[in-house]
Amino acid sequence: MSDSDTTIAQLRQLIHDFVERRDWHQFHTPKNLAMSMAIETAELMEHFQWLSADQSRALVGQPERLQAVGEELADVLCYALAMANELGIDLSTTIRQKVQKNELKYPAEEYRGRYGPEDLDP
């Protein structure tokens, strides 16, 4: 099974069961889960701390480091899924709405190759 045939709901169920079996809902306040996401994101960031932009791209060809980075990314996502579970948020709906909003905020024509309004002399 891969990203092509895995639904968000299946991953949410996976996390729900893991948490349920350990009776960890008591620790999973939205406040704690937001902190946990921040902690895991920092561990992800640590892999890129001193790398140049190019060195960070080169990771694609380094299977061991890529594996390590993937695990940190998974950690962030597990807590994100746990938060969606605790708060009853439908992630696909929320993501689609946010992308729609960003389509209007950053019109493709105007922002092509530019990350912001001030980015005139990159």
Added chain:
Amino acid sequence: MSDSDTTIAQLRQLIHDFVERRDWHQFHTPKNLAMSMAIETAELMEHFQWLSADQSRALVGQPERLQAVGEELADVLCYALAMANELGIDLSTTIRQKVQKNELKYPAEEYRGRYGPEDLDP
């Protein structure tokens, strides 16, 4: 469409198209995307900054704040999906492997109701 019938690949495609139409791959180094995830996670955290544990749970019954929190969560996930796209990481595989690893690291019997080995006098 909801989490039940949306695959990870569909959301990845959505983000890929958004980035592609703006020619933003050039900014999407893994280093920048990790930073971006950290920035958005902090914005998510801000909603819980001064709340007690109970107040953070009470968000479930506050539609407006819940909507705002959902949007921040979506922002984190959009960047996480963008990173998976840039690095060619299959998220469902990586998440399943990580949960499997955590099943061994935190045996359900031993950790029931406890978040860590030192958690004897909570």
Added chain:
Amino acid sequence: MSDSDTTIAQLRQLIHDFVERRDWHQFHTPKNLAMSMAIETAELMEHFQWLSADQSRALVGQPERLQAVGEELADVLCYALAMANELGIDLSTTIRQKVQKNELKYPAEEYRGRYGPEDLDP
């Protein structure tokens, strides 16, 4: 020597010398230092991840954990001092100005016991 007889400039010099002796200025771009501050702050946060508010206060009476927390706090500050060095920012001036600004933004009378305008039913 303690906080009473140590100036900010003395600590900045300490960090400057450490970095200089290793020829690390090349890695100390403001971008990398901001990331590093975020990474160290997350390590600090990790000590409080699953603690209740009261448990986090109880740290004051736990010398070993307090020592560990102090070290993480020092890590954040070392990078903050390094950033002030790279950017030529006078920290005491900047902090005094910011506190002055916050005195106006959060009038003491109005905000006594309240962390924000929406904090009517804490």
Added chain:
Amino acid sequence: MSDSDTTIAQLRQLIHDFVERRDWHQFHTPKNLAMSMAIETAELMEHFQWLSADQSRALVGQPERLQAVGEELADVLCYALAMANELGIDLSTTIRQKVQKNELKYPAEEYRGRYGPEDLDP
């Protein structure tokens, strides 16, 4: 007054008074202050999110952006000082000890121009 003639204790007192006058100690649990440091660090990071290494260094010559960055740095430090106040940590002692520890961990000869042991083929 500048960094040359301002002691850490003076800045700690400044923050202490600000917090005291608002009766905000109740919100200043170590847990909340660690979160707050992370939130402010992310706002600092946001200034560098899409900048190249060189662009982030160029900030030195851009007074307006430098001012904005300085304010975010001050925000992080204000919360760090507040945490030192709540936990009774002497910052100058802790920083000196940490630098001493790092002197041993990263011998100057061995790490000159290198940020880590794996940094052989940058």
